Amino acid sequence: MRLRRPLALAVTALATSALTALAPTHGATADTGTQACAAAKRGGDFPVDTRIDEGPATYHPGDAPRHFSLDLTNTTTARCADLHPVLVLVDRTRKLTPKRIRMEFRDAGRWRPVTVERADRGENIGVFDGFPGFSVGAGDTVTVDVRLAFADGTPPDRVVANAALVRRKDDDGEWVGESDDYPFTIEEAAGPGPTLAEELARTGPRALLGLGVAAGTLLLAGTALVVGARRLRVGGS
Numbered sequence: 001m002r003l004r005r006p007l008a009l010a011v012t013a014l015a016t017s018a019l020t021a022l023a024p025t026h027g028a029t030a031d032t033g034t035q036a037c038a039a040a041k042r043g044g045d046f047p048v049d050t051r052i053d054e055g056p057a058t059y060h061p062g063d064a065p066r067h068f069s070l071d072l073t074n075t076t077t078a079r080c081a082d083l084h085p086v087l088v089l090v091d092r093t094r095k096l097t098p099k100r101i102r103m104e105f106r107d108a109g110r111w112r113p114v115t116v117e118r119a120d121r122g123e124n125i126g127v128f129d130g131f132p133g134f135s136v137g138a139g140d141t142v143t144v145d146v147r148l149a150f151a152d153g154t155p156p157d158r159v160v161a162n163a164a165l166v167r168r169k170d171d172d173g174e175w176v177g178e179s180d181d182y183p184f185t186i187e188e189a190a191g192p193g194p195t196l197a198e199e200l201a202r203t204g205p206r207a208l209l210g211l212g213v214a215a216g217t218l219l220l221a222g223t224a225l226v227v228g229a230r231r232l233r234v235g236g237s
Contacts, residue, residue, distance in 0.1 A: 037080035037167070037176070048080055048136065048177035049073040050165050053143075055182045061189045062152035065102060070144040070163055072177065074136040080176070082133040082168040085144060087114070087126040092158040094122035096186075100154045106145040107131050133168055150186055157186045 037047050055068035074080045087103065089096065103114035103126050114126040128144075136142045161184070165177030 037074070037076050037078045045075070046165070046175075046177045047074065047076045048083065048165050049075055050085070050163050050177035050179040052161065052163055052179045052182040055161070055184060058185050058187050059148070059150055060187055061100075061150045061154040063149065063189070065104070065147035065149040067145065067147050068182070070146060070179070071141055072134060072136050072144065072165065073141040074138055077138050079135060079137050080167065081135040083136065083176070084133050084166050084168055084173075085128045086164045086166055087128075087146070088162045088164060089124040089126070090160050090162075091122075091124075091186075093155070095155055096124060096157060096159065098124055100151040101126070102149040102151065104147050107134075111147070152189065154186055156188050159184055159186060 051071040053069045053071050056066045098116040101116045104111045105128050112130050116126040134142050161182040163179040166173045167176045
């Protein structure tokens with residue numbers, strides 16, 4: 001799921017609106033660097049390669065957050081600053097809502113919450129805001145740790161995630177990176193183990209009988225060891 005042009009524009013606009021509440025971060029020095037970053041695109045490619053790495057294949061509603069990472073690689077000869085990832089989640093049924101999504105990212109050793117909003121066509125867009133943005137030196141890679149969870153009661157679904165990268169510039173934003181797709185499945189929450197009646201219905205009494213025979217064998221073996229130890233003590237006294 002590469003970002004469609006209308007969705008990409010919506011992502012950039014939404015991210016920009018979320019980021020305009022932040023105070024200016026670096027002033028004129030940052031403007032010079034980020035302009036050079038944007039000007040150094042190669043053959044129309046994005047200046048920052050963006051990749052989702054080590055994402056789990058399944059999530060269970062109500063479970064603890066699961067981890068993956070975003071690798072941001074600067075392919076230009078200038079520093080790229082004020083970079084804000086945006087994670088777009090597209091579910092097959094379009095029933096997933098922001099209130100069911102729990103997302104955080106790590107910045108300077110601190111976990112920060114991700115603001116998630118719903119786009120016009122049902123996509124969920126999570127903007128990494130509340131901080132000045134990541135800065136990546138020329139040719140360098142910055143890895144951003146992310147953790148994601150879904151609230152109890154979230155229905156099963158198939159989801160495709162895609163990370164876009166927005167560079168904040170004053171009260172505007174520029175789309176400077178996009179990842180490949182990261183597909184995963186939301187499965188039903190794991191329930192408690194089967195009861196005795198359910199186990200009997202599934203396997204029949206013979207399976208439990210076998211367990212009983214094995215337990216009886218261990219009990220007899222233990223009794224023989226105790227008796228043998230007592231005889232050794234009597235014979236040695």
